[in-house]
Amino acid sequence: MLIGGFSGSGKTTLIRKLVEHLEKQGQTVAVIADEIGEIGIDGDTIAEGEVETREITSNCVCCPLKISMEYTLRNLIASYNPDTIIIEPTGITPPGQIKRNIENMGIPGITFAPIVNLVDAGRLSQETGELQNFMKNQIGEAEILGINKVELINNREELLEICLFLRKLNSKARMVHFSARQGGENLDKLLGLLEENSRRKITQGRENSIQMSGVSAYSS
Numbered sequence: 001m002l003i004g005g006f007s008g009s010g011k012t013t014l015i016r017k018l019v020e021h022l023e024k025q026g027q028t029v030a031v032i033a034d035e036i037g038e039i040g041i042d043g044d045t046i047a048e049g050e051v052e053t054r055e056i057t058s059n060c061v062c063c064p065l066k067i068s069m070e071y072t073l074r075n076l077i078a079s080y081n082p083d084t085i086i087i088e089p090t091g092i093t094p095p096g097q098i099k100r101n102i103e104n105m106g107i108p109g110i111t112f113a114p115i116v117n118l119v120d121a122g123r124l125s126q127e128t129g130e131l132q133n134f135m136k137n138q139i140g141e142a143e144i145l146g147i148n149k150v151e152l153i154n155n156r157e158e159l160l161e162i163c164l165f166l167r168k169l170n171s172k173a174r175m176v177h178f179s180a181r182q183g184g185e186n187l188d189k190l191l192g193l194l195e196e197n198s199r200r201k202i203t204q205g206r207e208n209s210i211q212m213s214g215v216s217a218y219s220s
Contacts, residue, residue: 001086001194004095004138005118010148011088013180014118018086021191023059027083030076031062032069069098070105077107092134096141113194114174117142121177122152124162139169146190147177 001018005011015031022029061080065072069087076085089095095115102110117138124147131139139145145166153159163175176193178186 001084001113002095002099002115003086003088003118004093004116004142005146005148006120006135006138008123009118009120010180011118014116014146014148015086015088017180017183017187018191018194019060022084022195025195027059027195028080029060029084029086030080030082031060031086031088032065032072032076033062033088069101070107073102073105073107094134094138094141114143115141116144116146116190116194117173118146118148119162119166120152121147121149121159121162123149124165136169139166142170142173144190144193145170145173145175147175148180150177151179151182 003011003015003018019029019031061076061082063072063076073085076082087095087098089098095117099112099115119139147159147162147166150159153162159177163177166173166175176186176190178184178190180187
């Protein structure tokens with residue numbers, strides 16, 4: 001699972017909720033983060049394996065990306081064999097490029113949930129005309145656009161304006177608006193969608209993960 005988004009969009013909060021959700025489904029989880037401190041880990045460093053890992057819960061470990069992605073992935077799989085690996089890139093790293101790089105590594109058994117890109121609803125409502133190109137590119141390659149922090153906007157009309165603006169930048173992604181901090185039905189739907197797609201297996205070649213998720217024609 002690739003959870004992208006700009007700095008302050010709520011990636012870490014969403015990942016914490018996602019880890020809890022997957023563990024309730026009986027999955028073991030690993031998280032790869034550019035900055036391990038942002039995940040808020042209280043557990044001890046684990047000595048096993050050849051990459052630095054820290055325990056979040058009994059079913060989840062986290063490691064910082066201090067060496068190459070391929071090295072980290074291969075060692076996590078060899079040491080812990082997690083059901084799901086969640087990758088949190090930096091705010092300026094395109095998740096789509098990370099996915100393409102992983103596909104080219106030839107690591108067997110890896111399938112992808114739809115790429116998620118989070119946006120901060122409160123911030124975006126003020127900056128719809130001032131996004132930098134790398135932000136537009138991240139929005140454009142997302143397969144699910146998560147409009148987070150909806151509690152910070154004033155009304156449904158403002159949310160509609162954000163949806164219309166995002167739809168101009170990405171005509172195919174599914175949109176889900178929610179509050180990762182407060183939770184609720186829409187957040188549960190997003191977590192369930194990611195958990196469902198993480199279990200699907202590719203049967204013929206490398207299917208595009210938009211096709212796998214069945215959301216390519218979804219309209220806001």
